[in-house]
Amino acid sequence: MKSICIFEDSAYQNFLPLVYNRPVYELRCGIYTLLERIILQYPDTETNLFCRKYLEKLTNENNPYNVNKTNYGSKGSLFLNGRFLMSSPISISGKEEIGIKDDAIVYARLLRKNCLSITPEKFLDQDFINKLKKKFKTKKVNAKLLKYPWDIITNNKEQITFDFTSYIKYGLIQGKIYEGVHLINASQIFTGKNTVIKPGCVLDAENGPVYIGNNVKISSNSVIIGPAFIGDNVVINDLSRILAGSNIGRVCKIGGEIVNTIIQDYTNKQHDGFLGDSYIGSWVNLGADTINSNLTNTYGTVKVQMLDKIIDTGQMFHGMIMGDHTKTAINTRFTTGSIIGFACNILLTRIPPKFIPSFSWYSDNVTRVYDIKRELQVAKRMMARRNKKMSRNEEKVFKTIFTLTERERRLHDMQ
Known part of the structure; x- marks a missing residue:
């Protein structure tokens, strides 16, 4: 073979x-x-x-x-x-x-x-x-x-179109599509089995295909503009704006406005707030009105900090990169080019730093290392809410990451 x-x-x-x-x-x-x-x-x-x-x-x-x-x-x-x-x-x-x-x-x-x-x-x-x-x-x-991650984001829109054309090939409308749903260029729209789309929704594939997986629930008056991908078992809340380049993994809960952003499986962004030109990991929870900037006021290229290096992305539009198991409070605001580590808890009323080390606890009152035992408990609780149990291998990797990221925290004076 x-x-x-x-x-x-x-x-x-x-x-x-x-x-x-x-x-x-x-x-x-x-x-x-x-x-x-x-x-x-x-x-x-x-x-x-x-x-x-x-x-x-x-x-x-x-x-x-x-x-x-x-x-x-x-x-x-x-x-x-x-x-x-x-x-x-x-x-x-x-x-x-x-x-x-x-x-x-x-x-x-x-x-x-x-x-x-x-x-x-x-x-x-x-x-x-x-x-x-x-x-x-x-x-x-x-x-x-x-x-770099922004290479993925930059190629994402075009790649959704390429994948649809190469592998999906044709539109297909399945599931329950209520009267009052508007399909624009339906030959480029695919909806999976048992998917439900409520009245007032607009699926617009005029400028790129829209792929919606199985068992997806899209509530009333939401707009999805292609190219866009929505994975299996996703819930889209009412009045959501899922704009070109949105790429949503399985079992996510999504609301607000998203454009050209990739979200890995099992992440929550249920409420209002803007995500643009970003890559978000799995098991993330973004509090209501969490937003990121994806364009500087000078219209220059966005620079990011990676550990102790500053790198020019060469991109005018670039939002943020966020690792798995990170949580944000309501009204959290991220500036252009932010990199947020694995398993962070961000509870700031001011704008967070552009680089946040993994396993960081940031609040108005204290900045410290996020206790590994406490964070593991939180991660397991979140997974249980989706009827998932953290495996031994997942837990072992979780603990290993805590050790591997010690240098990140030392460089940023995390105690």
Whole structure:
């Protein structure tokens, strides 16, 4: 059987805090995750996943593929960078070759004898990458290799349209669509089974497709403008404005206004408030009227702080990045280019700092480390409200992240 192996390289660090508890290829851009889109290109192919060691058991729990175990085909394997936003397959068969984009490996096609010594951690080692490039023929390729989270956000609108056209292909109206719902360009609208859309809603696919999954509930007088993706079991509250580029994962509860923002599964943004050009993790709860700015008053490019570095995104529109399990109080206001860590609790009446380390407790009265035992209790309570129980592997990763993020907190004087 043919074999592919999807790996993480050292650039996964650019996607923190979103990838503290998931491999980079589990991030979503368009209708699919990076992993799902690669898998679509290679039916009937043995799939292997490489990830960081501490994520191994959790990744194995969440995926039906070989994780950090190699089952290479008799003729070898095609190694694919997990940051690769793939649009068409690269041939598994052929001469040994390394595909390069900006000095990073996009793919490596190797014979079996040269695969056997490759272990998951090697692609995280730049010295190993350099040796591969010297040992085998290299080819510069014009591939979309995502470098930062804002690359995902920038490509998201176009990718929703591409995925719909390539894989969904046609509109299909299923579920219960009440009289008084307006469908604009219905051939580009897909609604899943058991979905309910109440009167007064407008689904506008004139400038891009609208995909709505199974068991979605959309309350009255909401507007959804394509390109947009809404996953299974999502609840959209009344008077919501789900604008172009909105990408909402499974089992989320959504209200207010969203534009060109990706939200991972199981997150709550039920109330009024604006999210624009942002990426929000799973199990986040945003209090009523939480908003972010996505454009500076100078109309310049947005700069972000990543740990101790300032990086110019090159984007005029960029909102915020927020890690999993973070919570905000009502009326929380984030400035352009904010990065909010994993498992934070933000209770400020003033504008929060642009960079907030993981496991931070920010209030008007105190700034301190969020106690790991207390935060675990909160996370488990939130999961229980969705009839989910935190697994042992999830809890172990949660605790590991607390240790891994100590440097973040030291750099920002968190006690």
